[in-house]
Amino acid sequence: MRTTRVTVAALVAAAALTLTACGGEPAKTNTVTQITGQSKAGAATVLDRPFDKPELVLTDTTGKPWNLREQTKGKPTLIYFGYTNCPDVCPLTMSNIAVAKKALPKADQDKLQVVFVTTDPERDTPDSLGAWLRAQDPSFTGLTGDFATIQAAARKLGIGIDPPKKEADGSVVSMHGAQVIAFSPKSDEGYLLYGEGTTVDNYTKDLPKIIKGENP
Secondary structure, eight states: OOOOEEEHHHHSTTTTSSEEETTSOOBOOSOSOOOEEEOOSSSOEEEEEEEEOOOOEEEETTSOEEEHHHHTTTSOEEEEEEOTTOSSHHHHHHHHHHHHHHTSOHHHHHHOEEEEEESOTTTOOHHHHHHHHHHHOTTOEEEEOOHHHHHHHHHHTTOOBOOOEEOTTSOEEOEEEOOEEEEOTTTOEEEEEEOTTOOHHHHHHHHHHHHHTOOO
16 A cells, blocks of 8 residues: 555544534644654554653542553553533544444453543533543543643644634634544553544444554
């Protein structure tokens, strides 16, 4: 199979490395990291230079501190930054992952870590975030905390986030990158990137490989 080296920004510009206003139009951002990836068949972009897992300690849905590096060490992990009041992209992304996860054998389901980090921590309290995620999959981990801390961690993964903004109609919009990053259980590095157009079938096909730390 012939592959082409491209920047991730060029490969997934609309879906990943732009900020997405859920329910609205995407807005371009210059805050993300430009990295190179390898284009291949399927939904995943395999990164030539994987991301280090960021140092990130936030509050989980039980109100306890949760250390991303420590509590996902050696585990296949998907991480997504979004918010619970998002009307479309965020719930669809988490639902697609939840449905695909259920197709895995039970042992593999238990291995997979899915982490949702809010981009709207003022409204996404541990209680509200927990209730929202339980409707998706009770095993999903939800994290909230200081916005600046969340924004800094996202940037290390090439994901742009803007502070939530109140619109003229009183609604609050959180602009955020819409990509999912998969971390290998072998290296603990983020080696795969998925854009917002990734389907249930895409995740169903790829998750068994991600569990093993293999390329799709």
